[in-house]
């Protein structure tokens with residue numbers, strides 16, 4: 636049944652990618668009609684492959700392929716889609732709208748502020764960010780805490796190039812001498828020192844082995860250190876993925892069920908957890924889609940390794956699909972999770 640559903644979804648996705656004209660409203664209706672039944676009565680159908688339910692050998696799987704098809708995309712495209720502001724830079728994760736944000740930039744600032752509070756950051760901390768994007772969390776935290784030191788890890792070469800430019804720009808906190816950038820795979824990066832805090836934002840959907848990741852965290856954290864995980868999550872008994880996202884957007888990407896982190900308490904234990912309603916990510920993705928559409932004339936000539944029309948339809952399908960699913964059942968099933976952890 637799961638394979639059958641996956642084939643239907645792939646059929647629709649590939650027809651759209653190949654040029655099928657279907658109005659966004661009809662597409663959204665289709666998702667809105669089907670997702671509540673799947674979430675409430677048939678959640679196991681949302682795990683189309685065995686690997687979605689099991690832990691992988693490596694911490695993160697298919698990392699190089701992920702960089703090629705998702706993260707090492709032209710910077711101009713991503714600046715337009717995500718926004719390129721001071722001090723937050725492009726931020727490729729949920730914006731927080733629940734606290735009254737009026738626009739995307741404000742929602743991203745509110746989200747970082749909320750994580751600073753939840754992680755109980757203190758001036759003087761040395762913080763590690765696993766999968767640091769373009770340095771949005773680093774630059775914001777460094778601007779608020781004059782004695783914090785920050786280390787960011789990222790495998791995306793183009794995102795690291797963006798940060799290296801900022802590290803030479805005297806206006807950026809990344810040039811303060813308190814920021815260290817490590818370009819590398821979180822599976823392999825070696826560290827010689829321990830950290831007071833670890834933060835990771837929107838990255839664990841690329842992690843296939845949570846147990847191994849949490850063991851790594853416990854080796855990297857000082858004895859009284861804390862870690863904050865911000866992650867897409869789903870409030871069903873099993874993890875979720877889709878054939879379309881696996882093939883075109885996030886190879887081996889999976890959305891962990893809401894209990895996946897607290898249930899692995901061997902090396903690290905969850906001392907607090909929060910569910911952030913899916914409407915926050917729905918609004919963020921809808922903003923990204925609008926900005927993506929509006930910037931077409933500026934980005935259509937860039938190199939995508941395929942013709943722009945095809946690339947545009949793949950990414951439109953992705954932004955439309957995820958944006959709609961997060962809003963389904965009023966955001967109560969698919970949202971984001973925050974977990975605060977200490978040594979077990």
Ligand SMILES: C[S@@+](CC[C@H](N)C(=O)[O-])C[C@H]1O[C@@H](n2cnc3c(N)ncnc32)[C@H](O)[C@@H]1O
Nearest residue numbers: 698726727728766768789790791820821836837
């Ligand atoms: C969804 S983005 C989130 C970026 C950033 N945390 C933010 O909130 O804007 C995921 C990030 O994880 C990085 N990433 C994914 N897999 C990785 C790996 N195996 N090693 C290091 N970084 C990785 C990507 O390059 C990207 O920067």
